[in-house]
Amino acid sequence: MDVGRGRDRHVGRGAPVRVLVTGAGGQLGCDLLDAFADDEVTGRTHAELDVADEAAVVDAVTGLAPDLVVNAAAWTDVDGCEGDPLRAHAVNALGPWWLARACRLVGATLVTVSTEHVFSGPPPHESDGTPRGWTEFDPVAPANVYGRTKAAGEELVRRTLPEHHIVRTSWVTGARGRNFVTAILGAARTRDHLEVVDDEVGAPTSTRDLSVAIRELAVSGRFGTWHRTGAGTVSRLEQARAIVALAGLDVEVRPISAAELTRPAARPSWSVLDATHATAAGLTPLPHWRDGLVRLLEELGELADPASSSAS
Ligand SMILES: NC(=O)c1ccc[n+]([C@@H]2O[C@H](COP(=O)([O-])OP(=O)(O)OC[C@H]3O[C@@H](n4cnc5c(N)ncnc54)[C@H](OP(=O)(O)O)[C@@H]3O)[C@@H](O)[C@H]2O)c1
Numbered sequence: 032m033d034v035g036r037g038r039d040r041h042v043g044r045g046a047p048v049r050v051l052v053t054g055a056g057g058q059l060g061c062d063l064l065d066a067f068a069d070d071e072v073t074g075r076t077h078a079e080l081d082v083a084d085e086a087a088v089v090d091a092v093t094g095l096a097p098d099l100v101v102n103a104a105a106w107t108d109v110d111g112c113e114g115d116p117l118r119a120h121a122v123n124a125l126g127p128w129w130l131a132r133a134c135r136l137v138g139a140t141l142v143t144v145s146t147e148h149v150f151s152g153p154p155p156h157e158s159d160g161t162p163r164g165w166t167e168f169d170p171v172a173p174a175n176v177y178g179r180t181k182a183a184g185e186e187l188v189r190r191t192l193p194e195h196h197i198v199r200t201s202w203v204t205g206a207r208g209r210n211f212v213t214a215i216l217g218a219a220r221t222r223d224h225l226e227v228v229d230d231e232v233g234a235p236t237s238t239r240d241l242s243v244a245i246r247e248l249a250v251s252g253r254f255g256t257w258h259r260t261g262a263g264t265v266s267r268l269e270q271a272r273a274i275v276a277l278a279g280l281d282v283e284v285r286p287i288s289a290a291e292l293t294r295p296a297a298r299p300s301w302s303v304l305d306a307t308h309a310t311a312a313g314l315t316p317l318p319h320w321r322d323g324l325v326r327l328l329e330e331l332g333e334l335a336d337p338a339s340s341s342a343s
Pocket of ligand 1: 080083203208
């Protein structure tokens with residue numbers, strides 16, 4: 032047993048675990064509780080545990096003494112973060128750090144969820160000029176406060192707790208939260224046409240699928256940084272058109288460019304995370320984003336033709 036550690040029981044392959052999920056009221060947090068339902072799982076919402084409060088984090092983690100902490104808490108309002116970098120840093124950088132330090136006290140493993148916003152700029156290329164996704168080994172280059180604070184949170188965890196899994200994901204959508212899918216559905220019902228950017232490309236990720244992938248990673252004992260997103264890539268425009276079509280809504284979706292939107296924070300134009308490292312390491316690839324979208328619309332009761340769920 033390492034000196035200074037309460038226990039040494041990091042989660043190993045297939046081990047049943049006592050789990051603490053932070054940010055349990057968020058769209059990912061809710062589905063994590065389901066994914067870990069066969070374990071001994073405790074969720075803490077923002078109201079129950081503020082991850083930016085170091086003393087509260089120590090109390091919660093030492094009180095529960097989990098084998099595994101999964102941090103789904105974050106301030107995800109990208110434009111809000113731009114206007115309040117101090118708060119963004121406290122939640123997105125210090126929060127994971129306090130959790131990592133508390134995990135060290137009880138010998139727990141930490142999963143913390145991060146984002147493709149740690150990258151920016153044009154896509155990297157293969158030697159033949161084909162664009163490729165960002166890998167775990169590409170240098171981070173965030174272009175907004177949200178991405179900067181998430182990258183800082185990653186680095187603080189790496190420096191603090193070897194037994195960590197940093198899970199970068201992108202374009203997250205779940206049934207219990209506000210996201211691109213619910214925003215498009217809402218707008219499509221109140222407007223005669225929608226305008227959606229066609230120059231932002233990424234990989235939509237179902238919180239159901241991501242939660243299963245996070246549990247697989249946590250019990251694998253494979254520590255480090257991992258990219259875990261839905262398979263396939265799509266522009267925001269194509270994603271919006273797929274949402275509208277699958278929901279059976281009759282509304283035109285017109286392309287615009289990101290430059291036409293006035294938003295406080297810059298968005299990555301290329302939000303594609305490469306899956307090679309995870310797949311080569313034996314982790315199960317996530318289902319295609321469209322499959323996740325069909326299941327999400329079904330869960331929301333918004334799928335126009337339920338037969339399409341088996342055809343996807
Ligand atoms: N959404 C995306 O497209 C996306 C893309 C890539 C990565 N991610 C990452 O995925 C993870 C989950 O995101 P999500 O989509 O599930 O976001 P979400 O629905 O906004 O959930 C985040 C949760 O964290 C809570 N929270 C905020 N500040 C907190 C604090 N100081 N202490 C404890 N909880 C706090 C929020 O509670 P309140 O709402 O009550 O404040 C909310 O319940 C995050 O790490 C995020 O950075 C998200």
